[in-house]
Amino acid sequence: MSDASPPIDNEEQHDPFRVQFATRVNRLPPYMFGRINKMLYEKRVQGSDVIDLGMGNPSDKPADFVIDKLNEAAADPRNHGYSKSNGITNLRREVASKYLKRYGVRLDPEDEIMTCLGSKEGFSHLCLALMGPGDTAIVPAPYFPVHVYAVALASGNVISLEVADSDKFLSNIAYTCQHLYPKPKLLIICYPHNPSTVTVEQDFYTDVVKIAKRYGLMVISDFAYADVAFDGYKPPSFLASPGAADVGVEFTTMSKGYNMAGWRVGFCAGNAEMIRGLGVIKGYYDYGMFQAIQIAAIVALRNAESQVEAQSTIYQKRRDVLVEGLQRIGWDVTPPKAGMFLWAKIPEPWASRMSTMDFAMHLLEKGDVAVSPGSGFGPAGEGYVRLALVENENRLRQAVRQIDRCLNNTTAVAEV
Numbered sequence: 001m002s003d004a005s006p007p008i009d010n011e012e013q014h015d016p017f018r019v020q021f022a023t024r025v026n027r028l029p030p031y032m033f034g035r036i037n038k039m040l041y042e043k044r045v046q047g048s049d050v051i052d053l054g055m056g057n058p059s060d061k062p063a064d065f066v067i068d069k070l071n072e073a074a075a076d077p078r079n080h081g082y083s084k085s086n087g088i089t090n091l092r093r094e095v096a097s098k099y100l101k102r103y104g105v106r107l108d109p110e111d112e113i114m115t116c117l118g119s120k121e122g123f124s125h126l127c128l129a130l131m132g133p134g135d136t137a138i139v140p141a142p143y144f145p146v147h148v149y150a151v152a153l154a155s156g157n158v159i160s161l162e163v164a165d166s167d168k169f170l171s172n173i174a175y176t177c178q179h180l181y182p183k184p185k186l187l188i189i190c191y192p193h194n195p196s197t198v199t200v201e202q203d204f205y206t207d208v209v210k211i212a213k214r215y216g217l218m219v220i221s222d223f224a225y226a227d228v229a230f231d232g233y234k235p236p237s238f239l240a241s242p243g244a245a246d247v248g249v250e251f252t253t254m255s256k257g258y259n260m261a262g263w264r265v266g267f268c269a270g271n272a273e274m275i276r277g278l279g280v281i282k283g284y285y286d287y288g289m290f291q292a293i294q295i296a297a298i299v300a301l302r303n304a305e306s307q308v309e310a311q312s313t314i315y316q317k318r319r320d321v322l323v324e325g326l327q328r329i330g331w332d333v334t335p336p337k338a339g340m341f342l343w344a345k346i347p348e349p350w351a352s353r354m355s356t357m358d359f360a361m362h363l364l365e366k367g368d369v370a371v372s373p374g375s376g377f378g379p380a381g382e383g384y385v386r387l388a389l390v391e392n393e394n395r396l397r398q399a400v401r402q403i404d405r406c407l408n409n410t411t412a413v414a415e416v
Contacts, residue, residue, distance in 0.1 A: 087115025227257025
C-alpha cells in the first residue's frame with residue numbers, strides 16, 4: 001500500500017470553501033437601518049450626545065413590585081430548570097383573565113393561549129407553521145419589517161396593500177382574494193398600526209372576519225400597542241369580533257405598556273388549531289421562557305394596570321411635546337391616537353430634494369437626532385419618517401431645537 005496522498009481534483013483545488021446561504025436568506029434585502037445604526041454608533045463613540053428617536057425601545061422601567069417578584073422568583077432554585085414551551089398555567093390564566101375583563105373575550109388557557117419569547121418570536125414561528133413555497137400573505141403597507149420577512153423566511157410570498165384608508169384596505173383585500181390564484185392563505189393586520197399609527201374601531205374587525213370566512217383566509221392580528229392609547233381611545237381587539245377565533249389569532253406583548261421589552265414576554269391567543277401549529281414549531285426550537293420571568297409577569301398582569309395607564313399618560317405628554325414642537329417649525333404632523341411613534345411627512349424643501357433615507361442620515365449627521373426613515377417600512381413609507389416617543393419631555397424639546405437648527409437655516413438648504 002502506498003503512503004502517497006490521493007490526487008487532488010483540479011477543480012476542487014481552485015474552488016475555495018465558501019458559505020452558501022439558503023434561498024430564504026438570500027431573498028432578504030439589505031437591512032435598511034444599517035447605515036443609520038452604523039453612524040449612530042460612530043457618533044456616540046466620538047462623544048456626540050445623539051438623541052435616538054429611531055427605535056421603539058422603552059426607556060422607562062417596570063413597576064418596582066414586578067422587579068421585586070422577579071428577584072424573589074430568581075432566588076428560588078425550583079425556577080431554574082426548563083420550563084414548558086407554551087408557558088406555565090397560571091400565566092396563561094392571567095392572559096385569559098385580562099382578555100375577559102378588558103374585551104369580554106372568553107379564552108381557554110389550555111388550548112387558546114400560548115406564551116412566546118416576545119410577540120416577534122411567536123409571529124415568526126407561526127409563519128413557519130402556516131406558510132410554505134407558493135403560499136401568499138397579505139400585509140399592510142407601510143409594513144413593520146417582520147411582517148414581510150417572517151413570511152419570506154418561511155418561503156412564502158407577500159402582497160402589501162396600503163393601510164391609510166381602512167375601507168379601501170378591506171376592499172383591496174377582497175379584490176385580491178377574488179383575482180389571485182391560488183388565493184392568499186394569510187392576512188396580517190396590525191392596529192394600532194406600526195409605523196403609520198392608523199387606528200380602527202371594532203367594526204373593522206367584524207368585516208375582517210367576514211372576508212376571512214368568505215375566502216378561507218387565516219388571520220394574524222399583531223396587537224403590540226394594545227396598552228398604549230391616548231385621549232380616551234381604547235384599541236379594540238380582533239378577538240372581540242364574533243367568529244374571530246374561528247379564523248385567526250392575536251399576538252400581544254408586555255414590552256410596551258408594562259416596560260418589559262427586554263424581558264421578552266408575549267402571547268398568542270385565539271384559534272386553537274393555529275396555536276397548536278405554533279406549539280409544534282416552538283417545541284423544536286425552545287424550552288420556554290425563564291420561569292422567574294413568567295412568575296413576575298403574572299404579578300404584573302394582576303396588579304400593574306394602574307402603572308400601565310400611567311405609562312400611557314407619559315407617552316401622551318411626550319406625544320404632545322413632540323407634535324407641538326414639530327408643528328411649530330413647519331412640519332405636517334397629525335397627533336396619533338395610540339402607539340409609541342409619530343409618523344411625519346418630511347417637510348419641504350427637503351422632501352423634494354432628498355430621499356427619506358438621505359433625510360434621516362442628514363438629521364443624524366448634522367443634527368444629532370436619529371429617526372427611522374419611512375423607506376425602511378417599504379415603498380409606501382417613502383416621504384415619511386417615524387419618531388419614537390422614548391425620550392423624556394425635555395430631551396424631546398431639545399430634539400426639536402436640534403432638528404430646527406439642522407433644517408431651517410439657509411446654509412443647510414443651499415448645501416442640498
